[in-house]
Amino acid sequence: MTTKITKEKKETAFSKILETHDEIKLPNVGDLIECSVISIGKSEVILDYKGISSGIVRGKEIQDESGDGGNFKIGDSVKVTVLELDNEKGLMELSFRYASHQQAWDELEKLMKEETVVEAKVIDANKGGLMVKVGNVVGFLPVSQLTTKYYPRVEGGDKGKILGHLRGFIGKGFNVVIIDVDEKESKLIVSQKSAWAEEQKKTLSDFKVGKVVEGKVTGVADFGAFVEFGDNLEGLVHISELAWQRIDNPSDFIKVGDKVQAEIISVDDGRISLSMKKLVKDPWVSLAEKYSVGQKVKGKVLKINPFGAFIELDKDIHGLAHISELSDKMINNPEDVVKIGESYDFTIINLEAHQHRLGLSLKTQKSKEKKEDVEILEVDTKEEIKEISGEDVKEVIEGDKNVEKVKKEKKITSTKKKVQKE
Secondary structure, three states: OOOOOOOOOOOOHHHHHHHOOOOOOOOOOOOEEEEEEEEEOOOEEEEEEOOOEEEEEEHHHHOOOOOOOOOOOOOOEEEEEEEEOOOOOOOEEEEHHHHHHHHHHHHHHHHHHHOOEEEEEEEEEEOOEEEEEEOOEEEEEEHHHOOOOOOOOOHHHOHHHHHHHHHOOOOOEEEEEEEEEEOOOOEEEEEHHHHHHHHOHHHHOOOOOOOEEEEEEEEEEOOEEEEEEOOOEEEEEEHHHOOOOOOOOHHHOOOOOOEEEEEEEEEEOOEEEEEOHHHOOOHHHHHHHOOOOOOEEEEEEEEEEOOEEEEEOOOOOEEEEEHHHOOOOOOOOHHHOOOOOOEEEEEEEEEEHHHOEEEEEOOOOOOOOOHHHOEEEEEOOHHHHHHHHHHHHHHHHHHOHHHHHHHHOOOOOOOOEEEEEO
């Protein structure tokens, strides 16, 4: 804990005399000043301030924040903080401890402004990151500010395993850059990622966006895969950049040790993002050559969500069968109709290649309709069907088995026939 100092001058006879002499200027309470050591005792140190006043440091104020004290001798120049201008002995009350605190935080602010890379020693860990010490000040290194090399690569995001991984860093020293300092809040935040970016600027200059690199997979997580390339550089291939098809678990698609090629798609604050799918032709571009709306296809259920099922038509093209398209009846759970790993006959009802969307339906086509569900039309000829019903209805009629039978038997004459319109 630090000593709180109130920057109010004591209204003493001594201070009033000083106010009448402009040439004598004493510091204010809270100021950091430089003095000379003139006497060293067991529990106190007497200091001289520019030959115009004397001060005393005693008790716990002799030790600085690190616990050190007495590492000086008579005649040494030292820095202290003013606690009082005039104590009961008529001396300025001074502190090494508070001065050490002030100097430490002032130095941290300077280092932050200059973006200087410093060493931080890991002293503890929690689920959000690492507790570190920069000099004698305790700070925090969030998980998000770790480089990809040290980022917890835990499948499933198990918090216990993540904590275990982070605790493995206790006692290690990391190069960091200070990104936030607030003395009043005793807040110090550092970033290993930013420090790495500073150190790797020259190396990264050879790796621009669009460059294709070859590397080795060093880690696989729920959100993607880490790839090492170049001179100990490492980038992340996000799950959405692994392949054009839907991937739910990267470990099913890629393994540690795999050699891969990828394209650099961004370099931001030392974080390199890669894409493997950009090196492969987008299969959706030629989708119209393979599939069309109304086409009957066989597809395997890959995943089931409350809103429907994801269906694999082939290794590149996956579609979605919405829950409303899985049955003629209303259902609350897609698993009542389809099962993961099973294949079914679907109808393509929507196709948007540019959006990588393909809609499927499992609903059955009714060959017979209830009388109350149809409208009866009387027509003379096949041409009149078209005139009355329109092209769409004509196609429905021609597709009906009963009508096909009538057509084959050539019984469509000028005599009026009854046909069904959906």
